[in-house]
Each structure stands twice: as structure tokens, then as C-alpha cells.
Amino acid sequence: MSPDVPDIHYRPRGAIASWRAGAHPSRQVGALGAFRDLVPFATYPDARRIDVRATALDPFETTMVRRFRQRAAIDVYALVDLSASLRYQGQAAKAALVRDLCVVLARSATRTGDRFGLIGCDAGMRQECFLPATARRAVSTDVAERLDPSRWAAAGMVKGGMQPGAEGLAQAAPYLAGARKMAFLISDFLLPMDLLRRVFEGLAMHDIVPVVVRDSTEEEELPDWGLLDLADLESARRRLVFMRPGLKRRWREAERARQAAIRQLAARYGRTPVTVIDRLDIDRFSRDLMEA
Structure with a gap:
């Protein structure tokens, strides 16, 4: 098989439950990947991902943290x-x-x-x-x-x-x-x-x-x-x-x-x-x- 033959592009259905880093959307959340949501610091205590703007705008003065959808392998x-x-x-x-x-x-x-x-x-x-x-x-x-x-x-x-x-x-x-x-x-x-x-x-x-x-x-x-x-x-x-x-x-x-x-x-x-x-x-x- 010639190395010039293109790769097959495939996409798993749904999110993957895997801890191995890869190229597909995962069910896991973490500090890297595509932005998923904002949650209170008490829910996801990661000081590195505090969203200063969202925290300042929160009417209840809740410290908000950004969560990201990890990418995983299958x-x-x-x-x-x-x-x-x-x-x-x-x-x-x-x-x-x-x-x-x-x-x-x-x-x-x-x-x-x-x-x-x-x-x-x-x-x-x-x-x-x-x-x-x-x-x-x-x-x-x-x-x-x-x-x-x-x-x-x-x-x-x-x-x-x-x-x-x-x-x-x-x-x-x-x-x-x-x-x-x-x-x-x-x-x-x-x-x-x-x-x-x-x-x-x-x-x-x-x-x-x-x-x-x-x-x-x-x-x-x-x-x-x-x-x-x-x-x-x-x-x-x-x-x-x-x-x-x-x-x-x-x-x-x-x-x-x-x-x-x-x-x-x-x-x-x-x-x-x-x-x-x-x-x-x-x-x-x-x-x-x-x-x-």
C-alpha cells in the first residue's frame, strides 16, 4: 500500500469514556480541550482555571471556573x-x-x-x-x-x-x-x-x-x-x-x-x-x- 494513499477519517458516535489522550471528544472534563462550561469553584476546585470576568459579573460573588471537554483515544x-x-x-x-x-x-x-x-x-x-x-x-x-x-x-x-x-x-x-x-x-x-x-x-x-x-x-x-x-x-x-x-x-x-x-x-x-x-x-x- 503506497504511503501516498490518504488516511481514513472516522468519528466515533458520542463521547468516549477513556483516560487516554487522543483526538475524539471525551466524557471527561479537565483543563485542556474545547470549552464546555462554567462551574463554581467548589464544584471544580482548579485555581488555574478561574474565570476572572465571570467571577466579577456573578451577582452572588461566586468564584467561577472554566471547564473543558477533554479529547481521548479509542x-x-x-x-x-x-x-x-x-x-x-x-x-x-x-x-x-x-x-x-x-x-x-x-x-x-x-x-x-x-x-x-x-x-x-x-x-x-x-x-x-x-x-x-x-x-x-x-x-x-x-x-x-x-x-x-x-x-x-x-x-x-x-x-x-x-x-x-x-x-x-x-x-x-x-x-x-x-x-x-x-x-x-x-x-x-x-x-x-x-x-x-x-x-x-x-x-x-x-x-x-x-x-x-x-x-x-x-x-x-x-x-x-x-x-x-x-x-x-x-x-x-x-x-x-x-x-x-x-x-x-x-x-x-x-x-x-x-x-x-x-x-x-x-x-x-x-x-x-x-x-x-x-x-x-x-x-x-x-x-x-x-x-x-
Whole structure:
């Protein structure tokens, strides 16, 4: 990833309850930061912050002190779906998009003063794709190595073949225990709604940012007529389908309904999904993230 690639700009929802100094609004008050309010000296006894003008104007001759809203750091985690469907390649390789996004996110977080962590999951949590939250600037290099697409498939092999599904996403919540964190849930979201619901419920106390990684060839380039040899990357099963306008229309309607259900589920927990299609445009991603 080129160092010229811009950082991702993100903003946690609400104030942060953290004592670590950083770049985000905090619930803590103190002597530095943005002005918050004036309070009596008895409430906040800091002689260095006495407001002489406010004290002189107070009709009850109360000594007034300025309080400031501190700025704090937050832990940022990428919770990554490593299931087989993410190895799909069309206009782009979805696995490469996921890796590049996580690398830029790790670099952006540590530059901002936050800590970054990585949790990769397929049927279970993958230990070789786990990084606890750290402020090390080199963590982006570690992320690139762990999510390298050439190692992705090999690391997912077990005695019986690939580990299907992404049930591990629902098992990740204990690794995010403690103070509220930003959790970027990165997936193509081609997952059962029951699983997605359990994932969101498990992360409910955190600031969840759903990121949908898609390839335009998965839906938009379907022909009106023709035989399609479809492969299920999860089960390795193949199916021959005769595509026709009516089936294409129903296919798209079902997909739109599924996407609407995902948006509704995500919005219930705070944010609507941010979508990455075919290529990673960091500036657009940051804009969409601010609006989510």
C-alpha cells in the first residue's frame, strides 16, 4: 500500500469514556480541550482555571471556573469475515479489497493516536488473523501479512477441506470486552440473517461500522438469457442455471430485499452500512463513513 494513499477519517458516535489522550471528544472534563462550561469553584476546585470576568459579573460573588471537554483515544478493531465467499474474483478480488481497507484503517488509527486490532473469522476465530489492539505504527504491516490473499485460502484449510461459514463472527464479542470500541464489521454480508443478528447483538455496546465489500459482476452483469455455471464458494457445489428475464428480475428483487433487511438491522444498532464496490476509494469511503 503506497504511503501516498490518504488516511481514513472516522468519528466515533458520542463521547468516549477513556483516560487516554487522543483526538475524539471525551466524557471527561479537565483543563485542556474545547470549552464546555462554567462551574463554581467548589464544584471544580482548579485555581488555574478561574474565570476572572465571570467571577466579577456573578451577582452572588461566586468564584467561577472554566471547564473543558477533554479529547481521548479509542480502540479501533476490524472484525473481518474470512469465509470462502470473500475469495470471489470479478472486477476485483474481494480479499484484496478487504486487506487494503484494513491496512489503511490500521495506519489511519495509529496516526490519529488510537489503537488498532484485528479479528479474522470463518467457522471460528482464526488465531493467525488475530492482533490485539496496539498503538504500534508498524501494525499496518502485520495486518497486510495476515490478510495477504495468497495466504488466505491456505490458512483456511483443515483436514476435511475448507471451513465453511462465518460463525466465528458471533464468537468475537469477548475479545472486545471492556470500554466501548469502534468495530468495523467487514464482510460481503452474504450470510444468514440469524447469524448477522447474533453478531450485531454481541457487539451492541460498541460503535459498529458495517462495511459491505461487493463486486459488480455478482449481480449487475447477469445476462438476460443463457446458461450460468454457478459455484458456491462455501460448499464447493456447482449448479447449472438457465437465466431468463423473469428469473433475473426475481433474483434482483430478492437481493434488494436482503440488502434492505441488512440496512434495517444495522441501523437498529446505530449505523447504516458503508459499501465498497470493485475498488477502494479512500476519500469516498471517508465521506460515506461520516454520513453513516
